[in-house]
Amino acid sequence: MSQPGANDGFNTSVSSDAGELDKSVLSQRVALAADHDANRLQRLDTRLSRIPVVDGAIFIEFDEDDPENPYNWSWRKKVAITLLTSFMTFFISAINGAYASAQNSIEQDLHVSSELTVLGLSFFLAGFALAPLILAPISEVYGRWPMYILSAIMIWLWLLPQALARNITTILTAKFFQGCFGSTGSTMVGGTLADMWRTHERGPWMAAFTGSAFIGTFIGPVIFGVTVERLGFRWGFWIQFIIAGVYAGVLLLTLQESRGSVILSRRAARMRRETGDPRYQTVFDVERGSLAVLIKVSLTRPLFLLFTEPIVAAFSTWISLAWAVLYMLLESSGYVFSTVYGFDDAQVGYTFAGACVASVIALLVNPIQDALYTRATARNNGKPVPEARLYHAMPGSLIFTAGLFIYGWTARPDLHWIGPVIGSASCIYGIFAIYLATFNYLADAYTLYASSAIAGQSFARNMLATAFPLFTKQMYIRLGVSWASSLAGFCGLALSAVPFVLFFYGDRIRRRSKLASA
Helix, strand or coil: CCCCCCCCCCCECCCCCCCCCHHHHHHHHHHHHHHHHHHHHHHHHHHHHHCCCCCEEEEEEEEECCCHHHHCHHHHHHHHHHHHHHHHHHHHHHHHHHHHHHHHHHHHCCCHHHHHHHHHHHHHHHHHHHEEEEEEEEHHHHHHHHHHHHHHHHHHHHHHHHCCCCCHHHHHHHHHHHHHHHHHHCCCCCHEEEEEHCCCHHHCCCHHHHHHHHHHHHHHHHHHHHHHHHHCCCHHHHHHHHHHHHHHHHHHHHCCCCHHHHHHHHHHHHCCCCCCCCCCCHHHHHHHCCCHHHHHHHHHHHHHHHCCCCCHHHHHHHHHHHHHHHHHHHHHHHHHHHHHCCCHHHHHHHHHHHHHHHHHHHHHHHHHHHHHHEEEEEEEECCCCCCHCCCCHHHHHHHHHHHHHCCCCCCCCCCCCHHHHHHHHHHHHHHHHHHHHHHHHHHCCCCCCCCHHHHHHHHHHHHHHHHHHHHHHHHHHHHHHHHHHHHHHHHHHHHHHHHHHHHHHHHHHHHHHHCCCC
């Protein structure tokens, strides 16, 4: 074992004088590391290396070319892990979307009402909203690998009672827990990408991750609609069970820990065991609170930002409506196309192909948004410009609104069924643009509190989406297809002002905030 300070794959910083740890600088460094702001982190490291620490403590860091640093992994390895983890996002979205196609079969097989069956979708989304508040802090302490493995296994196991269910209670319970563990595919994959890809490399991979969620949601009904129509809902769940089991096995054999702070913590622990020297530590271990404290912060800070920060509140309201409309379309399509055009479950599933195409188009257009953002950042001397994240979202919000009116007013027996398909596809295109803008703007505007700001909007988004399926069918029956869709369209039109207001006035609003970056 080389001596402290030797070039053995990590840097060490040994204090020379007793003194109090500079908590403000240390907190800043941990926040920057968590948000993977490499440039500011490097500048801060120079300052941190001069800070007196506890007597004799040896702080280890990654060397610039350390092969264990996820930033230094090979391009092939990064791509492999990106695809592997993004598949969880795709798959959990697909099985959630597939449930919409299975509802009629479940109602007939278990002899239950549509009001009870639709609870499966809402229970899944409730788990999706609540679980990250607990699971995210656990990944901070124990790493991403254990959470991925646990989640993949639980997703797999909770498909079994759905395939064997003899009553609706079994399915609803399984859907809730599947949503809880499936939330890993939404909340943790973005962090994994940030672990490996530097800021200037991350854009395309984050867009692809987002695309996997959208495409998965609508490819599910396309594929499993046919399965359910021909074989029944149980075979749909059995096929999902087989795929989930294979995926869990592949994940267990191939996935590696990607969170840098956890890798360093394990290295420090290994060095303490091998040398018998308790001085080896990491900055993260010193600053990080207990798991109970982390969970408390995870439960409270996102809600605090949601209710006290105008920007977080505005984005949360905007994306929450858009996300709720996504599930309104998922739930209403069966009613609209079967009632107006006489489609069966398989044919209804095929109509979601339009939404898949719209997601792909939005994904292909997104590089234009990235180029505009890069240009704006360059003009601002390399400093991020959050408002430049909104170029795509401004027209996207209007396309989203227009799509709702097209969906509602073209769904008539005397018009071709392609009309409402185009309308729903336009909605999905707009939601894609809104979704990406929300995540990227909040990450730029709340650098030190980005995770909490994003968690706040995610909670609001999924909770509203939980409610929408519960009254969608009744709303379409009572108001009619045209006016039910228009009601959502008018709400979307009012909120389409959000990106325009923030584009022109966002900088002023951020300057008034104590938490947002000016």
